[in-house]
Amino acid sequence: MKRAICLFVLCTALCLACSAGAQEWKPPTSMKKLPNGLTVVVSEDHSAPTFGICISYGIGFRLEPEGRTGFAHLFEHMMFEGTPNSPKGVFDRVIESGGGANNGDTRYDFTEYIETAPTSALDPLLWLEADRMKTLDFSNKNLENQRNVVEEEVRVNVMNQPYGFFFAIDLPGKAFDTYPNAHNFYGDFKDLDAAKIEDVQKFYEQYYSPNNAVLAIVGDVNPAEVYEKVEKYFAGIPSRPAPPRPTMEEKPQTAERRETETDKLAKVPALAIGYRMPPPRSSSSLAAAVTGELLHNGQASRLYQALVKEKQVALSVDGGVNWPLGNPFEYNGPTLMASFIVYPPNVTEEQVLAAYDAAINELATTGPSQQDLDRVVTKMRSDLYGQLEIPITRASALSHAVLFTGSFESVFNTPDELTKVTPDQVRDFTAKYLVSTNRTMINRVPAPARPDAGKSGGAQ
Amino acid sequence: MRFVKIIAIVALCASCALAQKPAPLPKDLPPYGPEKPVEAPPVKIAKLDNGLTVWLVSEPGFPKVSCTVAIRGGYAADPGDRPGISELLSNTIDQGTKLRNARKIAEEFQGAGGDLSASAGRDEIQVSTTILASKVEPAIAVLADILQNASFPDDEVSLAKKNLADSLQQREADPSFLASRAVASVLFGRSPYHVIAPTQESIAASTPADLRKIYAQRFRPDQTVFIAVGDFRNEKMFELVKTNFGSWKAPAESPVADTARINPEPAHALFLVERPGSVQTTIELAAAGPLRSAPDYESAMVANAIYGGTFGSRLVLNIREDKGYTYSPYAELNTYRAAGDFVTRADVRNEVTGATYNEMSYELNRMVTSSPTADELTQAKRFLVGIEAIRLQSRSAVAEGLSDLWVKGLPPEEIGIYGKKIAATTSDDVDAAAKKYFPASRAAIVAVGEGKVVREALAPFGIPIQPAP
Numbered sequence: 001m002k003r004a005i006c007l008f009v010l011c012t013a014l015c016l017a018c019s020a021g022a023q024e025w026k027p028p029t030s031m032k033k034l035p036n037g038l039t040v041v042v043s044e045d046h047s048a049p050t051f052g053i054c055i056s057y058g059i060g061f062r063l064e065p066e067g068r069t070g071f072a073h074l075f076e077h078m079m080f081e082g083t084p085n086s087p088k089g090v091f092d093r094v095i096e097s098g099g100g101a102n103n104g105d106t107r108y109d110f111t112e113y114i115e116t117a118p119t120s121a122l123d124p125l126l127w128l129e130a131d132r133m134k135t136l137d138f139s140n141k142n143l144e145n146q147r148n149v150v151e152e153e154v155r156v157n158v159m160n161q162p163y164g165f166f167f168a169i170d171l172p173g174k175a176f177d178t179y180p181n182a183h184n185f186y187g188d189f190k191d192l193d194a195a196k197i198e199d200v201q202k203f204y205e206q207y208y209s210p211n212n213a214v215l216a217i218v219g220d221v222n223p224a225e226v227y228e229k230v231e232k233y234f235a236g237i238p239s240r241p242a243p244p245r246p247t248m249e250e251k252p253q254t255a256e257r258r259e260t261e262t263d264k265l266a267k268v269p270a271l272a273i274g275y276r277m278p279p280p281r282s283s284s285s286l287a288a289a290v291t292g293e294l295l296h297n298g299q300a301s302r303l304y305q306a307l308v309k310e311k312q313v314a315l316s317v318d319g320g321v322n323w324p325l326g327n328p329f330e331y332n333g334p335t336l337m338a339s340f341i342v343y344p345p346n347v348t349e350e351q352v353l354a355a356y357d358a359a360i361n362e363l364a365t366t367g368p369s370q371q372d373l374d375r376v377v378t379k380m381r382s383d384l385y386g387q388l389e390i391p392i393t394r395a396s397a398l399s400h401a402v403l404f405t406g407s408f409e410s411v412f413n414t415p416d417e418l419t420k421v422t423p424d425q426v427r428d429f430t431a432k433y434l435v436s437t438n439r440t441m442i443n444r445v446p447a448p449a450r451p452d453a454g455k456s457g458g459a460q
Numbered sequence: 461m462r463f464v465k466i467i468a469i470v471a472l473c474a475s476c477a478l479a480q481k482p483a484p485l486p487k488d489l490p491p492y493g494p495e496k497p498v499e500a501p502p503v504k505i506a507k508l509d510n511g512l513t514v515w516l517v518s519e520p521g522f523p524k525v526s527c528t529v530a531i532r533g534g535y536a537a538d539p540g541d542r543p544g545i546s547e548l549l550s551n552t553i554d555q556g557t558k559l560r561n562a563r564k565i566a567e568e569f570q571g572a573g574g575d576l577s578a579s580a581g582r583d584e585i586q587v588s589t590t591i592l593a594s595k596v597e598p599a600i601a602v603l604a605d606i607l608q609n610a611s612f613p614d615d616e617v618s619l620a621k622k623n624l625a626d627s628l629q630q631r632e633a634d635p636s637f638l639a640s641r642a643v644a645s646v647l648f649g650r651s652p653y654h655v656i657a658p659t660q661e662s663i664a665a666s667t668p669a670d671l672r673k674i675y676a677q678r679f680r681p682d683q684t685v686f687i688a689v690g691d692f693r694n695e696k697m698f699e700l701v702k703t704n705f706g707s708w709k710a711p712a713e714s715p716v717a718d719t720a721r722i723n724p725e726p727a728h729a730l731f732l733v734e735r736p737g738s739v740q741t742t743i744e745l746a747a748a749g750p751l752r753s754a755p756d757y758e759s760a761m762v763a764n765a766i767y768g769g770t771f772g773s774r775l776v777l778n779i780r781e782d783k784g785y786t787y788s789p790y791a792e793l794n795t796y797r798a799a800g801d802f803v804t805r806a807d808v809r810n811e812v813t814g815a816t817y818n819e820m821s822y823e824l825n826r827m828v829t830s831s832p833t834a835d836e837l838t839q840a841k842r843f844l845v846g847i848e849a850i851r852l853q854s855r856s857a858v859a860e861g862l863s864d865l866w867v868k869g870l871p872p873e874e875i876g877i878y879g880k881k882i883a884a885t886t887s888d889d890v891d892a893a894a895k896k897y898f899p900a901s902r903a904a905i906v907a908v909g910e911g912k913v914v915r916e917a918l919a920p921f922g923i924p925i926q927p928a929p
Contacts, residue, residue, distance in 0.1 A: 127489055
């Protein structure tokens, strides 16, 4: 595999004159598909005697059944509760004794299971991953236990937190009209409480098949040996019928949507704004990603400079395309460019919005300068490389890309593709998509200090 | 996600074994393969004539570089009438220099592919960035400018004060912040270490002149380390450091005084922070812990991994996996230059507040009264060694790890010694550390939640209740 020469000679002098671009980095990476449909990606990194694994299944919040909100995530927890071969506790014990750590993550379009450890633990971990792809310990006791754990997770991350993640839960809920995109992914407690062990079993059979999964292994490994091991442990798992994929299309939005919520824990107000984005991997997706970062990425961003520094109507601005549950390249259905703005109590929502609109309008009218664009693209390329630094995060990126597109090339190409976005594309994208008829806003204000005041606005 | 803290990879971790009756391993499970030695990266140590310490780790290949600069003097060095001003200082250090305004600084870092992050700790202020290797030259030039020429413009300071005041108000809604602040007071009382954030009063009283004065006192080459890790050649990087920092001069006045050793002896009492409307109680058990340089630091780390520092630990298996009280229990040792602490923490639904306290005490005391099983010990040691290897994969984590050692007065080689000391820890070492640090009676109990709920839940234990200091 080719690495740009300047990597080996400290390229400060060489590249000082380069604008964004012209620096390729691509570690040796390859891919194979087993006869049962499991796709395997291997990427080498010999800088430390460790590895990272990510196995992504093509199941996320969007596909969880109606009446079972929060189920994809609850199910993720069940994957750690053991199998008939490997009782509860074994998986964690083996990985920790092997000097590693593991976790799981549920998002709109995938559920991933990640592990990282010294290479000595590769064999037992692959075996355990294969074991839980064959069957699980479908016990009521485990379900009851993890239901409690998940409900505590919702309490700690949502209900007991100021703002309760409203920019990630309530905003899409208001911006989209169909169940897959609009429902509360953490789950209503009544739905979580209603989940039965039969649901767990059915979900597993539908979605947790080898042909609905991509396994990526990154680290200090020999690819030929890894393919052999994967073959040995996974090849015997039968494929199953491909799961149904209901339509996730949304009817076009035609009017601005606005709402106010109260928050009994927040002490200062916040405004969330969401614009519907073009479909994934469409001709304007890169311009969308760049625009999102130009507006939101760091202190040099347009919105930070306009709202926090110049007009001084905000305390903080966060956001971007597919924010906060992923980066602007990892989604596979309708998503938003979201902004989350915390503002001082003595400022009005209208003042915040006026400053926000002025920043958007400027971009829609004049676009960014080439210089502004180069800076943002350099930052995005740096962030994308950052994701590839460590085996476990590189495994995630590779696994998601293959799950969505059948190829991992975008992981290494996107940094350079970004350099092709032009100021005009950003201007045109902004003028077309960042318009009031395409947006949803929720203003979240502290509840009056009375115990029974208003409704909580909490996202349960 | 199973445990929110893991998000940043394995910086921390939580994962599992059945402490009392571990399930047998599956008969077909393949064994671990041969272990490969984990080598800590070699650190090139140098010093400029002006006293600036330079630690460099050259890791060619991946095209990024992490730089971290640590400066002695943090919250513990803040003037008594300006507690927490270090946070305002770290918020404003990049808001203007003699050569650049705030926007220009932000844009130059962005153009190098990085962000500047500046933060205050008890002992230090730390400034760091991770940039593309091809942009290291312009990035270090801005970094050097900020460290030597920050000007704290009046308008930027006044905006930063306003925003910090509002964000402090916002943080006060966060149970985790309330708990940490109460723990700091309970453990460190009136010593300089009780400060972990500013107060509304100190923010209001702070002026640009205060910041300039503190900056002049603390930001000096002989009290600073410059650390770079990544894709560069050491000679070239050293030249770059010399060019950018060589003319920096230390003032004649003596630097910030060192903090005297602090040994917390908190009352075994319940310190209640009332948070009306809370649907959970945040419980922390907080006691003194070892210094990072203490001979039993590694033994205590192993004991903690067995007790509550991993998914497979006794506490997590008990209150999460068995009882389902909580999503995010953990226990950790924190160290500072002049003190160490040991905290257990969980956010639990109101109804199980008392039961959770009971189990935490039980598991702490069980560490004192019973030795770990051979499996527990092996698992904890392998876990800690492996996690260290995984941590060393990341350039920014290596830079931060080195900075942490420097702040605590330890040499960079310690980064490689830690794993060896962990691996050499015996069952007796763990027992000794457990006896010294783990008795539940050593710990103060901090609870953030609905007052009535907490009081009623803990009443049966007969612990004196005090309002948080």
